[in-house]
Amino acid sequence: MSKYIIEGGHKLSGTITPQGAKNEALEVISAVLLTSEPVTISNVPEILDVKNLIALLQNMGVKVTRHAKGTYTFQADAVDTSYIETQEFIDKCAELRGSVMIVGPLLTRFGHAWFAKPGGDKIGRRRVDTHLDGMMKLGADIQYDASRHAFRLTSKDRLTGRYMLLDEASVTGTANILMAAVLAKGTTTIYNAACEPYIQQLCKMLGRMGAFIDGVGSNLLRIHGVEALHGTQHKILPDMIEVGSFIGMAAICRSSITIKDVSWYDLGIIPDAFRRLGIKLEQRGDDIFIPEQDSYEIESFLDGSIMTLADAPWPGLTPDLLSVMLVVATQCKGSVLIHQKMFESRLFFVDRLIDMGAQIILCDPHRAVVIGHDHRINLRPARLVSPDIRAGIAMLLAAMSASGTSTIDNIQQIDRGYEDIEGRLNALGAHITRA
Secondary structure, three states, X not given: OOEEEEEOOOOOEEEEOOOEOHHHHHHHHHHHHHOOOOEEEEOOOOOHHHHHHHHHHHHOOOEEEEEEOOEEEEEOOOOOOOHHHOHHHHHHHHHOHHHHXXXXXXXXXXXXXXXXXXXXXXXXXXXXXHHHHHHHHOOOEEEEEOOOOEEEEEOOOOOEOXXXXXXXXXXXXXXXXXXXXXXXXXXXXXXXXXXXXXXXXXXXXXXXOOOEEEOOOOOEEEEEOOOOOOOEEEEOOEOHHHHHHHHHHHHHOOOEEEEOOOOHHHOOOHHHHHHXXXXXXXXEOOEEEEOOOOOOEOOOOOOOOOEEEEEOOOOOEOHHHHHHHHHHHOOOEOEEEEEOOOOOOOOOOHHHHHXXXXXXXXXXXXXXXXXXOOOOOOOOOOEEEOOOHHHHHHXXXXXXXXXXXXXEEOOHXXXXXXXXXXXXXXXXXXXXXXX
16 A cells, blocks of 8 residues: 655645546536436546546446546447446445446436445445435335345336425435436426535536526526436536645645636635635635735634634535644644534544644544644654545645654545645645655
């Protein structure tokens, strides 16, 4: 297994461009299964999770042409429906969290699919009830196969649209039901739908393919089913999680950088959330400039109470950035409560930060109080292990700010979400070696 060796304490400078959005890529690449015509997608992040999903599609018989870095054409005109019944297919799906996104397209177009509970991050339980409940409401029959540890979904006839109120605003659940509904008979109404920019992007792509979707950008979607979809072209948005990670990186390294082509109006509350940690940032066209600061002072609420940063469904703060914000706060001035509501194991990596000298009180699996050092005490180098994508990048930022040399093991977790991260950060002045 690979590891990172990080020599911390170096100033950064220059310009960096975020990769295409991982979460959007997994959705729109899965959507190519909805048509037999070619679909060309650009700005595809060539990260481990996306490469594995593309390889899975190729195993299913989807024709994949790579025109240039990040630009692919997919054509699902000869899908091997017998392969998607094999144990090999189910095992591959179980290893890839993004595989959940192909269930809706397979079910609605071919009438059958397997839903293997996916692996991936060690961040706690991820419910799949929303996905399965949505498919059943559209008319799917579901049976659990204990020998395969997977659900088999079948539909003898065309799926039928209906009204549904989701029990949670699940992004992947919304995307899966949405893709199943575009080829269903009649109208499907999804209330309490996720409305993240990546869901909006999926809706826009499906619209260009011939789907009829009302309410894009809201939590109330109406999908009017059609008989068939055609091909299209689509460009993936920049990854907002990378943008936020780079803002945090500039702050914890007390450096000045420019982040290019961020799609500012799709960032939502992210810039303001970092401003609450005392980080100055400027919008320059579609770029973000973060100036060097000697100190970053965490704001308090107007009544003087301690600042709380908590995740919430869009347009609230994405949970994927709380790990980064927690690490940044360790070197700010003041205190902040980090409240990770969605996943019960995502904050457990703070034990390693405490070993590095951070002052953090882990209140429970969901809440941690950070008392900032204001850069008066540098973090100590350490031997770290990445438990998931977002904790991995947060640990990388901590190591970059530490005085001395740190190592991070299990970096394939970071590779799942960040493309050539060491090369891009080294171009800014970091000292990161892959070993």
